[in-house]
Amino acid sequence: MSEQQVKLQGHVIDRQILSRVLDAVELAGGSWEIAELSIGRTRRDESTVLLNIGAPDQATLTAVLSEISLLGAVALQAKPAVLHEAPADGVLPDRFYATTNLPTQVLVGEKWLAVEGTEMDLAIVVEPQAMSAHAVPMADVRKGQRIVVGGQGVRVHYPDRNRQEQDFRFMASAVSAEKPKRVLMRKIVAAARNVKAAGRKLLLVGGPAIIHTGAGPVVEALIRNGWIDVLFAGNALAAHDIESALFGTSLGVPLDDGCTGPQGHAHHLWAINRIRGAGSIAAAVADGSLAGGIMHACITCDVPFVLAGSIRDDGPLPDVITDVLAAQRAMRGLIPGVGMAIMIGTTLHSIATGNLLPAAVATVCVDVNPAVVTKLQDRGSRQSLGIVMDAASFLEQLADGLGTKLEC
Numbered sequence: 001m002s003e004q005q006v007k008l009q010g011h012v013i014d015r016q017i018l019s020r021v022l023d024a025v026e027l028a029g030g031s032w033e034i035a036e037l038s039i040g041r042t043r044r045d046e047s048t049v050l051l052n053i054g055a056p057d058q059a060t061l062t063a064v065l066s067e068i069s070l071l072g073a074v075a076l077q078a079k080p081a082v083l084h085e086a087p088a089d090g091v092l093p094d095r096f097y098a099t100t101n102l103p104t105q106v107l108v109g110e111k112w113l114a115v116e117g118t119e120m121d122l123a124i125v126v127e128p129q130a131m132s133a134h135a136v137p138m139a140d141v142r143k144g145q146r147i148v149v150g151g152q153g154v155r156v157h158y159p160d161r162n163r164q165e166q167d168f169r170f171m172a173s174a175v176s177a178e179k180p181k182r183v184l185m186r187k188i189v190a191a192a193r194n195v196k197a198a199g200r201k202l203l204l205v206g207g208p209a210i211i212h213t214g215a216g217p218v219v220e221a222l223i224r225n226g227w228i229d230v231l232f233a234g235n236a237l238a239a240h241d242i243e244s245a246l247f248g249t250s251l252g253v254p255l256d257d258g259c260t261g262p263q264g265h266a267h268h269l270w271a272i273n274r275i276r277g278a279g280s281i282a283a284a285v286a287d288g289s290l291a292g293g294i295m296h297a298c299i300t301c302d303v304p305f306v307l308a309g310s311i312r313d314d315g316p317l318p319d320v321i322t323d324v325l326a327a328q329r330a331m332r333g334l335i336p337g338v339g340m341a342i343m344i345g346t347t348l349h350s351i352a353t354g355n356l357l358p359a360a361v362a363t364v365c366v367d368v369n370p371a372v373v374t375k376l377q378d379r380g381s382r383q384s385l386g387i388v389m390d391a392a393s394f395l396e397q398l399a400d401g402l403g404t405k406l407e408c
Helices: 017-027 058-069 163-168 181-197 216-224 235-247 264-278 281-286 294-300 324-334 347-356 370-378 391-401
Strands: 002-010 031-038 047-055 082-085 104-108 111-116 123-127 132-136 146-149 154-156 201-206 230-234 305-308 338-344 362-367 384-388
Touching: 002 017, 002 058, 017 031, 017 047, 017 058, 047 058, 058 154, 104 123, 104 132, 181 201, 181 338, 181 362, 181 384, 181 391, 201 216, 201 347, 216 294, 216 391, 230 235, 230 324, 230 347, 235 264, 235 281, 235 294, 264 281, 281 294, 305 324, 324 347, 338 347, 338 391, 347 362, 362 370, 370 384
Parallel strands: 111 132, 201 230, 201 338, 230 305, 338 362, 362 384
Antiparallel strands: 002 047, 031 047, 082 146, 104 111, 104 154, 123 132, 123 146
């Protein structure tokens, strides 16, 4: 038998981390024994667990330790991280360590280095000369870079429990259309106010349902009142927002009476064409051809945005980034400083953004389909609060709670 003692520390009981570690050990072919257990006496106190981990051979033990390191288990006799060179640009060594969205450290020599830029599903590059480590997407790795392989010498840290997190995560354990929305909205409004008061940014990830449900003016007002600092969307939200500003319709349906007019199906194409003729959304704002809407507010209020393309896009608008890797990099460049993300009516953009966000970022996912709001949590964004609700109702209640008036 090969053996190693590991330590878990934090809120490992109430967050069910200990049970997940024990399950992971058995699933990976190992065995466990609790050598010491100290449980915190209050909800604020941390617990400490020492586990004796056994395995039939060293290879299995290494695999077990690699699995449970993702959950914060640290070997008491930790060995330095194993580093292999990337064999080619865009290619990582076999069995490279894939990051989580939690704060991570790697042991290089005798020093634990904090990994910069941690998000889900990246690799870790170590610069031994500079004694630094940072996360890197697979497509951006360069030949010869030193990459962490396996879980040896890696540890992750679950964020400390605090009262604000407890308030924000109220009833977040399961998604249901029957949850008390008024209570949830108070928590979200309070979280948004706290984020802004701390000098951090609020990110909106929006789908075209915002426009279809008539909530475009609400988002515009939130932007003009300084509540939204960054916008991530696709061609659809921007195109239908501009369509509504130019023609008063969304996919040809008038937003005032809901009756489709002649050639209404072409309105979104005419809107895209108008912007393409101007050269960009900013150029259309400058020449006066675009005088309102969400995108107009972003331009006039200096709110940065990333429009990431899709294979189903019409046009697309000239501002849409059609290279998915370039879109990822653009989104990644706007993540620093974000303290809260609100995702509304867009499955793929929500998942894509969730992959980029650190676990400390408060995240709200809103959709009328329960499967959408649970999918984000299933993909690893454990901090996400899912709300089954239509876009317009959510945004109107959010704006009301933040004191935003539509006429401003």
